[in-house]
Structures are given as structure tokens and as C-alpha cells.
Amino acid sequence: MKPIIILKTVIMAVLFCFILISPSLAEESPYFFIAIHNESCPPELPSELCTIRQSKAFDRLKGLANQPPFREGSIKLTIMLSGDLGKWIVDHGQENTILDWKERGHEIAAHHHSIYHNSWDKYSDYENEQIGTIRYRLGCDEVPERVGNLNDFVALFEGMGGVDSGAFNDDVDKKVLPSGVISVDTGLGYPNLYEQRETRMRDNQVEKGVNQFYQYGVVKDHKRIWLGHYLGDKFLGDLMSLQQTISDMSPEQVYGIAFHNSKLGFDSLDSFIKMMINKDYLLKSKSVTMSDSVEFLTGEKVTGEMLRPYTLDAGCRPDVDSL
Numbered sequence: 001m002k003p004i005i006i007l008k009t010v011i012m013a014v015l016f017c018f019i020l021i022s023p024s025l026a027e028e029s030p031y032f033f034i035a036i037h038n039e040s041c042p043p044e045l046p047s048e049l050c051t052i053r054q055s056k057a058f059d060r061l062k063g064l065a066n067q068p069p070f071r072e073g074s075i076k077l078t079i080m081l082s083g084d085l086g087k088w089i090v091d092h093g094q095e096n097t098i099l100d101w102k103e104r105g106h107e108i109a110a111h112h113h114s115i116y117h118n119s120w121d122k123y124s125d126y127e128n129e130q131i132g133t134i135r136y137r138l139g140c141d142e143v144p145e146r147v148g149n150l151n152d153f154v155a156l157f158e159g160m161g162g163v164d165s166g167a168f169n170d171d172v173d174k175k176v177l178p179s180g181v182i183s184v185d186t187g188l189g190y191p192n193l194y195e196q197r198e199t200r201m202r203d204n205q206v207e208k209g210v211n212q213f214y215q216y217g218v219v220k221d222h223k224r225i226w227l228g229h230y231l232g233d234k235f236l237g238d239l240m241s242l243q244q245t246i247s248d249m250s251p252e253q254v255y256g257i258a259f260h261n262s263k264l265g266f267d268s269l270d271s272f273i274k275m276m277i278n279k280d281y282l283l284k285s286k287s288v289t290m291s292d293s294v295e296f297l298t299g300e301k302v303t304g305e306m307l308r309p310y311t312l313d314a315g316c317r318p319d320v321d322s323l
């Protein structure tokens with residue numbers, strides 16, 4: 001065969017391969033992080049029942065962490081622990097299990113329900129009297145005393161290597177962020193979308209998970225970075241919209257999705273992983289922890305207005321959508 005013919009054949013083969021590969025390149029997934037929200041007990045639940053509930057939650061979490069692809073850490077989880085679960089782990093000497101998950105590449109973060117949440121976790125820097133005023137205003141019938149302040153909350157994580165990220169429900173009032181820690185948080189209340197960055201958005205909207213950038217600002221003399229995530233527990237009916245939203249993102253952006261530690265939450269997580277596999281999106285290198293995802297994004301400073309307290313008619317009784 002003449003060299004010119006060989007050259008033409010090689011060029012044709014390369015072009016053919018490029019045509020085959022290019023659709024998958026165009027469909028490359030954005031980076032994504034998966035947060036697991038572990039909930040505190042409702043404030044009125046007796047402590048013995050709360051202990052039982054947290055014990056079950058820990059077992060379910062262990063079951064998840066021991067399942068592929070999480071066992072090897074090839075898909076990373078950002079596991080957010082409530083004060084109640086953090087205390088259960090300390091009381092039952094399970095810190096090594098947590099350290100093992102970290103070793104495998106997962107992130108351990110904190111999940112705080114502030115006094116503005118309809119299921120407050122009983123930690124606050126506000127004094128009991130101020131807490132009572134705010135909770136009664138929200139419509140609570142009874143207001144229990146706090147079990148500790150935010151330093152006590154953060155101290156629960158000391159034996160687990162400390163904590164510097166989480167979901168802090170600070171969308172109403174930035175004073176619910178603890179001093180000195182929590183650099184990466186999801187509670188700003190505004191999406192990281194250029195077109196809508198000053199429009200409040202709740203976590204049950206699919207677009208809330210799109211991070212085109214991150215927002216940052218200083219609260220209590222500590223720099224905070226805010227990422228957005230979508231609460232995916234109930235996306236089953238909205239799978240097409242989730243899929244479309246992720247398809248429309250560019251590969252250097254970050255999608256954040258959160259699931260609760262519950263049967264519904266973990267079934268939804270399973271469907272999410274299957275959807276990512278079906279779309280050939282599950283490029284393992286794109287799975288990151290929440291804190292690590294910051295390095296792929298640029299930062300935009302939050303305006304002072306967005307850091308001011310915001311009055312929210314939250315109500316007191318747990319409403320499943322906002323748990």
C-alpha cells in the first residue's frame with residue numbers, strides 16, 4: 001500500500017474515533033458532591049427514644065458506608081452529623097468508625113438545626129430567654145432549655161478529627177454559625193447562580209444544587225464559603241428535571257445533592273447513582289467531597305444585605321419538606 005493511502009486511512013480512522021468519542025465528551029458530567037443529612041431528634045422526644053433512634057440511624061449509615069461504591073471511597077460522601085448523632089457516637093465510643101470513613105476519602109461534616117428550624121436541635125449561642133422569645137414567636141407551644149451552646153456542639157467532633165464544614169441552617173440569621181470553625185457551609189439561603197444570586201431559593205428546588213461559583217463572606221471574624229445543594233429525597237417524580245439540569249451544566253461546575261439518612265433518602269440516593277451510571281456520567285474523578293469541590297470554582301463576595309437577619313415565617317411543627 002502506498003504511504004499516501006496509509007496516511008489517508010489513518011486520518012479517516014482518527015476522525016471516526018473522534019466522532020464516536022465526541023458525544024460522550026459533550027455529555028461530561030460536572031463535578032458533584034453527595035451530602036448525607038443525619039437529623040437531630042425533635043426537641044420534645046424523650047432522651048431514651050432519641051438514643052434508640054440515633055442507634056438505628058448509625059446502623060443505617062454504616063450499612064451505606066459499607067456498600068460499594070462508597071466502601072472503597074470511589075464515590076465520596078459528605079456525611080453531616082447532627083448533635084444528637086455526634087453525641088451518640090461519642091457515648092458509644094464509635095469515633096474510630098468515623099475516622100475510618102475519613103481515611104477512605106469521605107468527609108465528616110456537621111448538621112445543625114438552629115432555633116429558627118421547626119425541629120430545633122437544642123444547641124444555640126442564644127440565652128434561654130431569647131430562645132423562648134424567638135420560638136414562641138414562631139408558634140411553638142413549649143420551648144425546652146438548650147442542651148449546650150455552639151462550642152459544645154462543635155466539641156462533639158473533637159475525637160473525630162474536628163469539623164470545618166456542614167449545613168448550618170443559617171439562612172435566617174448568620175449568628176447561628178459557630179465561632180472560629182465551619183469554613184464551608186450550605187445555609188446561605190441564596191443560590192450560586194449568576195442570574196438569580198440575590199433571589200432566595202429553598203433546597204427542594206433542583207436548580208439550588210447548581211454551583212456556577214461559590215459565595216463567601218466573613219461571619220464572626222471567620223471566612224465562610226457557601227455552596228448550594230438540592231435536597232434529593234423526593235426527586236423520584238422529578239428525575240427528568242434533575243437529569244436535564246445536570247446535562248445543562250458545564251464540566252467545571254459543581255452539582256451538590258443531599259439525601260437524608262432514612263429509607264426514602266437512601267432509596268433516592270440509589271436512584272441518583274443509577275441515573276448517573278445510565279447517563280454514563282459516573283466518572284469517578286468527578287465525585288468529590290463538599291469541601292474539595294470549592295477548588296474547582298471561583299468565589300463571589302456576598303453582599304452585606306444578604307448576610308442580614310431575614311424574617312421567616314417558619315412555624316414550629318416539623319414539616320417534612322424542610323427537615
Ligand SMILES: [Zn+2]
Nearest residue numbers: 037039113323
Ligand atoms: Zn436537617
